[in-house]
Structure formats: structure tokens, C-alpha cells
Amino acid sequence: MKEKIALFGAGGKMGVRLAKNLLKSDYRVSHVEVSQTGQQRLRSELGIECVSVDVALDGVDVVILAIPDTIIGKIAAEIAPKLKAGTMVMTLDAAAPFAGHLPERPDLVYFVAHPCHPPIYNDETEPEARRDYFGGGAAKQSITSALMQGPEEAFDLGEAVAKVIYAPILRSYRLTVEQMAILEPGLSETVCATLLQVMREAMDETVRRGVPAEAARDFLLGHMNILGAVIFNEIPGAFSDACNKAIEFGKPRLMQSDWIKVFDRAEIADSIRRIT
Incomplete structure (x- = not known):
């Protein structure tokens, strides 16, 4: 059975992009969104119903924090006690991990994945792709990933998830958190x-x-x-x-x-x- 993913901030601008791509995958996804506006957006645009934090974290394998850098430390600290050893916590930016905002849990996997966005010079021919400046939709983009802590074999899972949420992919690069910063x-x-x-x-x-x-x-x-x-x-x-x-x-x-x-x-x- 495919891994279970909990997507936090699922109703935000970035969260909806990720949720849309995850719908195309075989991953089992639970969506967490605190705002009524975000919940309604998921419901109306993607037909997705949100769940509580506890339901989302029950048996979860990967937690994606699609939330602002300023609250990553707070949310990560709140959910960490509910995560079993070996769970992957994925952030979409190196800032919070680099600054030391993730809790001290050496038994968790910390992974960072960030898009490069579609390059200015590309071979896209379809109008939709040529107008996709952000990526994660129609245009191909490269991605960067870092395994901050955890066993080496965890990188493959993190990269696989990253390739889904940022698809379509041009190239995938493995870096360190400091290189990403x-x-x-x-x-x-x-x-x-x-x-x-x-x-x-x-x-x-x-x-x-x-x-x-x-x-x-x-x-x-x-x-x-x-x-x-x-x-x-x-x-x-x-x-x-x-x-x-x-x-x-x-x-x-x-x-x-x-x-x-x-x-x-x-x-x-x-x-x-x-x-x-």
C-alpha cells in the first residue's frame, strides 16, 4: 500500500497546487487546513474535504508543511509528539530547517524539497506550458532536495514525493540544506x-x-x-x-x-x- 501523506496548509496557494498534483498519484492523502476560506477552496475546486490533525497524523508516513516559514517551528513542535519514529517531515523551503526551527527528534526524518520553477529558456511549445511561470502545472521544472536527517534510504521516498508535488519534472538535484539556503x-x-x-x-x-x-x-x-x-x-x-x-x-x-x-x-x- 502506498504511503500516507498529511498535507498541512492544504488550502493555501501552495497547498492547493500540491493537493492538485497529489490527486494524480497513488499516495493516500489527508488534508489539513485551519481557515474556512481554504477549506471551501479545496471543496469547490478539487472536491476535497479536510480532516482534523489527529486523523491526518494517524498512521502517517510523510507530513508536508505547506505553511509559512514563520509558523513552521510552532506547528512542527505541536505535531512532533504525535509522530511515530521514522515519520518524514517535509518542508518546502530550507529557511526554517536552516534556522533550527524543527524540534529535536533524532528519530524523525527531516526532508526539504524546493522547486527551481520553469526556466526562462526552455523547449515548451504548448501555450498553457509557455504561460506556466510558477511550475507544478503544465511546464517542466527542476527541483532541489535535501535529506537533513534520517537514514540514507529515506532520500528516495522524499525525492519521489517531491517529484509528484512539483510535477512535471525536468531535473532533480540532491543538495544539502545549507546549499539550498x-x-x-x-x-x-x-x-x-x-x-x-x-x-x-x-x-x-x-x-x-x-x-x-x-x-x-x-x-x-x-x-x-x-x-x-x-x-x-x-x-x-x-x-x-x-x-x-x-x-x-x-x-x-x-x-x-x-x-x-x-x-x-x-x-x-x-x-x-x-x-x-
Whole structure:
């Protein structure tokens, strides 16, 4: 018989995505959702009825915490005494585990699984897949997983569940929890999201200075496409001398000289502490 999964936060935005994919699997799934709105959403969109915590945890093999980072520690501490040895507790982000918010239960398995989201450069041809920017629906995406604690053979179960909840899958990578924390919040949020926000503000400034809004948007997104293709080796090519000069003088104007320190463990820990 397939493993039993308890999905906490099943009626939230992420929870519903996971619940939808789990319906396509052979896993036995119990859904836990505290909000009336979330319960109604599951009922109306997926025909799913929620159960109590005790019912969900009875004989459970894997507990998925699709809940905010700020309450993972609280919920994990509440349910841990009800879990039998060997039960897997899966989080969808490395922040809370990295920060030490999971309870001291060496007999439990702690697993982290996080999606990469569909890549900008892909081979999707169907319109629905091309518009699936988040993943877990129509577009293929890669995933990252980490076995934080537990026997080595537990990784296979965790990865199998991760491949279901984030399907369709492009590639699957095994990392450590610390490596996952370097990727997020380090690479994806502190660096990528910040610089993208700066680019949006720069685009808005060009509009303020008189460039038509649609022209500014088309110009920026088009250049992001071709410049990114060169930088990330999607195509062979090199920047012009003029572009290289702009980068040479633009980078120190925009970036502090020690910006790379955002990847230092202490800075990653500080960032996660703020998040959680």
C-alpha cells in the first residue's frame, strides 16, 4: 500500500497546487487546513474535504508543511509528539530547517524539497506550458532536495514525493540544506529578485523621463532576453565593445564592491532569521 501523506496548509496557494498534483498519484492523502476560506477552496475546486490533525497524523508516513516559514517551528513542535519514529517531515523551503526551527527528534526524518520553477529558456511549445511561470502545472521544472536527517534510504521516498508535488519534472538535484539556503534566499531573492526590482525601477525612471511606457517595456524585456542568452551561454556570442564598456563602468556605479559577501554563511543566516 502506498504511503500516507498529511498535507498541512492544504488550502493555501501552495497547498492547493500540491493537493492538485497529489490527486494524480497513488499516495493516500489527508488534508489539513485551519481557515474556512481554504477549506471551501479545496471543496469547490478539487472536491476535497479536510480532516482534523489527529486523523491526518494517524498512521502517517510523510507530513508536508505547506505553511509559512514563520509558523513552521510552532506547528512542527505541536505535531512532533504525535509522530511515530521514522515519520518524514517535509518542508518546502530550507529557511526554517536552516534556522533550527524543527524540534529535536533524532528519530524523525527531516526532508526539504524546493522547486527551481520553469526556466526562462526552455523547449515548451504548448501555450498553457509557455504561460506556466510558477511550475507544478503544465511546464517542466527542476527541483532541489535535501535529506537533513534520517537514514540514507529515506532520500528516495522524499525525492519521489517531491517529484509528484512539483510535477512535471525536468531535473532533480540532491543538495544539502545549507546549499539550498545559499540558493534561496541568497541567489534567488537577495541577488536575483533585488536586481530585477532595480531593473523595474530603472524602466519606470525611463518612462518618467519621457520614454513611452510600452516602448520602454519592450526594449528592456527584449534586451533581457538576448543579453541573458549570451551571459548564460544559451547561444554563442559576445557583447559589443560598447556594451562591455557600459558594464565596466556601470557595475561599480550600481554595486558595492563587497556585494559578494551576501553569500557568507553569517549573512545567509541573518537573512533567514529575518524571514523566519
